[in-house]
Amino acid sequence: MVRVPVWLRGGAMLAGTAVAWGGMFAVTKPLMGMVDPFTLTLVRYGVTAPVFLALLVLVEGVGALRLEGRGWRLWWLGTLGFAGFGVLAFLGLRVAQPEHAAVIPATMPLIAVAVAAWRARRRPSGRVLLAVALGLAGVVLVVTRGAPLELVRGGAGRGEALVFLGASLWVFYTLGAAAFPGWSGLRYTALSCALGVLSIAALDVLAFAGGWARWPGGVALAGAWPELGYLIGVASVLGVLGWNAGMRAMGAARGVLFINLVPVTAFAIAVVGGRVPVGTELAGVALVIAALVLNSFAGVRGAGAVPREAVVPVATGCGVREAVPLRVAGR
Template sequence: MQSIKPYLSLLYFSLTTGVTFHVAKEALSYFSPSLTGALRFVLATILLFLFLLITNRKLLKVDRRSLLAFIFLGIIGVFGFNFFFFIGMKKASPMNAAIVVATSPAIAIFFSYFLLKTRLKFQHYLGTLISFLGVLLVISDGSIDALTNAFHGEGILFILLAATCWSLYSVGLKKYIPEASTIQTTAYTALFGTIGLFILTLINGDWNIEFWAIPNSAWLAILYMSVLTTFLGYLCWNYGIQTVGPDKAVIFGNLIPVVAMLTSWVVGESPNVFDLSGASLVIVGIFIVNAKLRSFRIEQKVEAS
């Protein structure tokens, strides 16, 4: 039974994250993108530091070099990702957004080339190309006009920027703080990313809303993203990576767009042949990128989303 725990943890992360794309839509119906991100991470950050306090208080102390890295990665991976993600989710469909975010491992390969000096092989180029062809197929529905509209007015460009931020964050973990523990990294990057989101909400005046009039469904959406996706999800993902390794864990990450698609089906948004074909290409592309990969090691910690 012990050996199945990390796989169940990874499966939990994939399931909750896949559903998050739909849950985010409910929260964004009442909160601004920046406020949605801030509310999500305020609670999650508190829970992460409580967990850190209970499990290993020594990890609350960080040196100056690690602190600067945490600030940079928090701005990129938490603030940047959530800023672009929630703006994109205002218009993008949950299914399309999940498929675009699924390209993160392929994007990370190229960041690793510049930051980690990873040697790129033919499989990296091929897998990335196939993944992006899958994305184009999904958002175009077979139409060039639809493709143009998707990038200019349907939020897909912002989702792609979010995926890029997450990819840079993932590679940055390996580059700048490879010795830091996963819970310490998660807690501190969440803290500084949350501060950035909070400052943005003050600048935008996002708090000037009637909170008492917000329906319970929106608050439940925030609670879901904070506790189930961010706090528990991150812990499960990190535990799975530490136990079985990133090569096997990434396979579960590929389940996220599948879960998002199935959730769309359940709520009445049936995927068409272009959605199914595109999602298949994305997953195949990621498998090709990671096939027999030994020199590239990234602890991919995701979204969200």
């Protein structure tokens, strides 16, 4: 029997997961006309949270369900991550093109570096600053199709701005995992997701009261089961398991590079659908990829920006993944 190297298996899992996340935006876009962002977020995590809790009990036992007196903090972080990112991402996707929205989460490692440096009151190294600048420039090129002044005029970027804000909240949620040493990523994800669902439900109730949300009929939900199944089963649950296993096999610093496949996949789907990206969009994606590569190798060489090892988010609202070690320049 041919023995497949561990790194090859890990790479295959990471690639498959990133491709699944890239397809998520195109798959979810049609749902925007049937289910409002608030209700869609509630359905997504209302189903995902019990699955995570069941997996947690199966893997770590019933004792892992204990909050250990930190329930309020878990609730707040879960609200930032799952309610904040989930609702804002879908609100943005409602008016943004799927391939544009897919570029934003790919910059999460860069956002995390900037946030961690700000919290540590330390200036990032030149290489990390360059990576962040390249990433932001790439996003602007993609969103405006090479016309940055459209951001000022209000002619572009409104949906993408919501996705970016949601991604930033997800970064704060992910960095919050550092306050739970000794907890596995699965435990932090499962408990914070379950508590975050309470906030999502409250937001949905407020949205209903304000006329911004409506519960879709049974026929609409039944007709959307393929998209919902992909969003919940493939992009969320299987994505967490595949990404974690792949990161352990490949190593976090290099494994994070596979997140580049998210926007690449989204643009490939757009091309198959008949939309030809303009040159500036492709150039923007290339800049984002270059920024991620530069930042990843900066982390490997110890030229990062945070004061201690932290979890760098490389996901799309599905849970906390592996940690990428980043350090303050000069340490």
